[in-house]
Amino acid sequence: MIDIARNIQLIQERIEKAAAACGRPAGEIMLLPITKTHPVESISRAIAAGLRRFGENRVQEAESKIRQFSDTGNLEWHLVGHLQSNKARTAAALFDVVHSLDSIKLALKLNEAGLACNKILSVLLQVDLGQEATKFGADVDQVREIVAAVSELKGIKLNGLMTIPPFFDNAEQARPFFMRLRELSSILESEKPGCLGQRHLSMGMSHDFEVAIQEGSTIVRIGTAIFGERQYGRT
């Protein structure tokens, strides 16, 4: 059986080591365990090991899981997968942070939903730096327009950028993508100070998070290295 508590400890040690190696305080790097396809028992074990934030990638799957933890106080839920506008209302009610804002249309829907449930939903703008037609995320040339539009809205708050580079066997090959996200963040902040709120950079997954930390990641999204391989047939 997978030892989730042990895996969490190992990942935390690797985060600390990677941060120390580039002179960053480990405390500014948030570990976001990604629990998609994994059962609620896995989430319970991660909670027992001290984790409080979790990421899911599909609204429907997350909805039933989150409901099962409604009595567990103090949890924070992040949506990291693509969000269709017609699910914005459900997403805004369930999640504390949405990492996958990628259009003005979705921003308007989330804003409406945020206002309707009386909260300011934290969002990250997902940027597609891979230029692959299959990938979600806003193109770089749309980013300014989306940032400007979101800054007018009261039901959502932009707190940074997110990206998913193409998969490379060698994590070093992901580095240019992480670098570009950090540079984009700096450029946007210099053009319009404060426009990225907490200035999160949500980047890095199980196989490349150490490189992402070297390039400035503040949120690493880790699934497999904590919970084991996903078995897609079972969900």
Ligand SMILES: *Cc1c(COP(=O)(O)O)cnc(C)c1O
């Ligand atoms: C599944 C997923 C992750 C975690 O991936 P691992 O390789 O299992 O660590 C991170 N980010 C997003 C957006 C995901 O969908």
